[in-house]
Amino acid sequence: MNCLGRFLALSCFVVTLVSGRATQLVRRAVPNLPFDPNTISTCTDWWDNEGFLPCVDLITAWNIDISDFRRWNPSITADCGNFQVGMSYCIGAPAGPSPVSPTAPQQPSTSLRPSETSSSPPSTTTSPGNGIATPQPTQPGMVDNCNKFYFVKPGDTCQVVVSNAGISLEQFYAWNPSVGNTCSGLWADVNVCVGLIGQQGTPTTPSNGIKTPLPTQPGLVNNCYKFYLVKPGEICIDITAKTGVSLSQLNQWNPSIGNGCSGLWADVHICIGVFDKVPTHQPYGCFSEVSTRALSYAGLTGQTGMTVEFCAVYCMAEKGRQLFGVQFGGECWCGDSLTVGSVKVADGDCNMPCTGNAEQRCGGSERLHVYGRGGAAPLAYKYHGCYTEGTNTRALGIARLESASLTVAQCAQYCLAQTGTNHFAVEFGRECWCGNNLGTGAVSVPEAECNMPCAGNSGQTCGGSNRLNLYSKQLERPPMKFRYEGCFTELSTGGRALGGAVLADDGMTVEKCAKFCIDKGFSRFGVQFARECFCGAQRAAGSVAAPEGDCNMSCSGNSGQKCGGTSRLNVFLWP
Incomplete structure (x- = not known):
């Protein structure tokens, strides 16, 4: 009418x-x-x-x-x-090419061209003055210096076209002005311009390293790093409820939506997170995963646009963490320290390309590429089990820290990084001990005997009464699990209590004597006179138990250990 x-x-x-x-x-x-x-x-x-x-x-x-x-x-x-x-x-509206949009609020797609009043347009190409063959038919008003074309199929949207062509929406609208700036004039079954002479397309991964998924809501801000795919029928308030962003943020980052949400498209990506700049970060290498996560503060999985830069923004800028790791191509994990048991492995183990940038490597199966804000690499250490305190000495006696907020990581930092020892142990809930070798009499016991929670993290165990959870640097061998037999006398007449091999060393430790004797094939060994080591299968008759106080000389290579005394030996049995 x-x-x-x-x-x-x-x-x-x-x-x-x-x-x-x-x-x-x-x-x-x-x-x-x-x-x-x-x-x-x-x-x-x-x-x-x-x-x-x-x-x-x-x-x-x-x-x-x-x-x-x-x-x-x-x-x-x-x-x-x-x-x-x-x-x-x-x-x-006047008759003419009035394209139809799919189910609202979906992105506008194409309609068929209006019928011709004369013969059908030719399907051949024409060669304009610029020498570029132009396929027919074409979108009306197309620029005349086009050298690359795309044939629009029914149902195609502008985002489909630019995604296939690798150009931006702004370029597409400029080269095909009759399409309009909302894609409302796009025709189907015609050729559109997707490239100019001398013109380069726009990459989907910009220089900031954050990959932008396609298609996107027109006018998206260029510092976006988190995206949401709008489902048909969703309105802005649905999206804010799901993503936690405010309506003002949604409109600020996606201005074409409009204050009343009337410009929201479906089946496109909108921005739900922005950043100022990618935080400065440096690589620390490839590390192993553990069952409780090497970096456990926060994480993202199944990301199709993962890059190192994206993970840096998520972990450092959004979550405020010191470390981040990329894993399995599309995963990002954040934390401030590595979980116990995560150790450095060969860099070649981290060999999966990132899903958002195939030129980068994003870890592997059970492997993470770890990055941090800079400085020393994160501490990697191994757990050796529950041990007893030493006999009349400390299991680890070089340095001690007591803290009402003690954690395993805090003790590791104090001993390995600040004090420079090879081993550390936590005891009695709030004590931290550092050392390079185990003291005399410190031996492995059942794990259940270390049952006190750490004062600063009830989810961790910090030893018990006279019991320590023992750790060491990644490259250190675990402490030898030999058993202490006690202080014994040397023979009063000719011969030795242990009459096998002998070693004298001004850097003597219990471990050094143990290795020497075990390598010689002996299961029993003893340390004497601060610097002497004796090996044997059995103690000779006449060597009898002596008071522990008689074995009162410190080892020349570890003052925290006892190495017998005058005519007295601290005797051990392997294993």
């Missing part, structure tokens, strides 16, 4: 029945209410929806086909849904 002289009048009307009563329906030349910015730009007649007439009744009264109504109003769904009170809608 047409209004005669509608271009000269402000409005015209028809009369229809609403709820059994005759009602005058007014169509206007200009909208009086807000309207969807994606509404067809050539609209000539408008309906102000004040809520008294349903969508189906409206198009029936004005004799409008639903396909035309949806072409003019991209936010309307196939069942005439999303017809919002307080909005103006187009109910008339």
